Amino acid sequence: MPFAIAGQILHVDLTNRKTWAEPVPEESIRRFIGSRGVNAKILWHAVRPGIDPLGLENPLIFGTGTLSGTFAPTSGRTTVTCKSPTTGLYLKTNVGGHWGAELKFAGFDYLVVHGAAVEPVYLWIEDGKVEIRDARHLWGKDVRETTRLLHEETGDRSVQVAAIGQGGENLVYFAAVMVSVYNAAARGGAGAVMGSKKLKAVAVRGHGSIRVADKQEFYRSCHVAIKNSYEDATAKFAHLYGTAGSVPMVNEARAFPSYNFRRGHIEGAEKIGGPYLAESKYLKRRLGCNACIFCCHRYCEINDGPWAGCYTGGPEYETISALGTGCGNIDLEVVLKANELCNIYGLDTISTGNLIQWAMEGYEKKIFTEEELGGLTLEWGNGKAIVEMVRMIAYRQGLGNILAEGVKRAAARIGRGSEKWAIQAKGLEQSRVETRAAFGYALAFAVNPRGPDHLHTETIAEFGVRPGGRRLIKKITGDEKYANPRLIEKRAEIVRWHEDCFAATDSLGLCAFIDTSRFGVDPEQMADMLSAAIGTRVSEEELMKAGRRILTLEKCFNVREGTTRADDVLPWRLMNEPLESLARGADVQRALEAKGSENDFVPINSPAMLNRMLDEYYALHDWDRETSWPYRETLERLGLQEVIPELEQKGKIPRRRQIPE
């Protein structure tokens, strides 16, 4: 048995009802680390460009981390990879809970689901064996009920379940795959891909174990990581307040997305933040993913009032902005109820909130017909409407049927100017970061292969509010002064380091919050843990290079699908409208015309500013400036020769341009 991994990739063909396993190639781990990285390689080879993401040819790949199933701190993360229905591009979506570790204990590191079943099925995986079982009795049930029924059926409450709810069944373009009930592989519509396969759930039970090569060194390196993590300044607040703890700070910074990114501040937003939640009657438990040492997840209940009976995991910071302030709402109970429904129906809260906000702005601007509204009143802050919209989206009822297509398609369908307030790029709804006040994030969002969100880099360090973050910025750029989100300088360097680190972190199965949101653990420590686990020395440099290799492969997938530099943009509103709350006295016109001086902060992601950062970013990556495509030598240097023939055949290997005399 190999070290650190179980050693097997499980394939399930739902069309032909066949299953088989193959060994995990050793070179896959060496080159792509695990999880997200190995998933990307599998997806590259399994997919032809142009396939229908909801068709038979799109595989759904679950990849566990190479450190998952051990006690490496925060090693409980799993990546789900496929072609996204919402963007038509590369999708990786990451999730916590306990399913990944259980899959490894059951003898498999990867699960690749091919084709589609005719009638609903679920997979039962136990100790090296897999069965395709009838799930018609589960179809139509929410994620919580499905999990409960599977526990009953298998007679074992330790069974870990990954499932879709009504969202995935109804092919909502932002449906999530839910794991251990409340953990979401949320973004990009992987739940819809699972629904298109009529795959209701994957239930796993494993009684095996994982062994590491050098137990003593592994123990030592893990404890260094734990000790350093606890010494980071934010560790205790991660546990006390969760990601929701960020709410007051972002609101005070006047950069808390509210009213569909029209405003950056809501008076009283602290009433739906993490500290308030911690002091309230709602927070009942703090939970963690497998092997987590922070336990930043929340579990809440409402026991009285109009939403009595609500009980749910969450809310996270993103959810609070998406279903709260983004909709002009600061009623915490509404956020909890809407979050509960997103969880049990299996919907991404970020996208769901984005769609509701788009609809509310459309309602304000009176663009919908009476027939389209069907009696709905969508004033900003209408809590009942927010909750009702979640239901209508999950079941594709009325206006919900249009919203279920994602905001890009919904705006294209409705028109009437609504494209301007569709907060999306590449077809994915932007996550709740005000990129007009954080330029490192702005660049990262524009280049993220799956669309504009923070789970490609998480450049929190650029805010300069934390000592660990300032040290990291100094390490990357040479000077702490660049820990300032309003600067354009050095954003490319900051984004590139974070990309490499994030890809390596995801692929190890570690949580992004161990090294880009908190600063206790660095790539050197991660390399130490990996080396001791697999029994081969991996240096920090090799680990980061593997991270670079992974994200370059992800980029190549998109290039093969037809993307160019023109796709590396941000939503129209953020590129054309300044953020009001920070725009006092700012020279917006000069910023749009690129006439502003470098030192003038203007709260807008103007094309000129974005283009400057993109030029620097592509140059750092050694990708062609005009197309954004990697050069042949870049791919060769990274050991990605396998992608060159196909890209070349399609004319997607750029020639180096001659510099004019």
Add this chain to the structure above:
Amino acid sequence: MIRVKVRIFSRAIPENTEVGLEDESSVEILLSLLRDKVSCEGAGLKIAFLNDTGHMVVLLNGQSIFSFSGWKTRLHDGDEISLMPMAAGG
């Protein structure tokens, strides 16, 4: 003499207060003034919070004080300062 607005998040709902300072006072001086005020009133949670500068985010007009001169940053009349726990993640 300058007057600055301070929002202290030692509890979830912030306490809003206005403080008078000598011209050219720094953030450091403001913080020690706030501590002195509290010790007269004896609020344990608040004094613990104000002493815990290693775990505190300080924003000056919405920006980290470390975008300026850190604890030595000079304050001006009308400045708004927010003091919060050092939360993380998004």
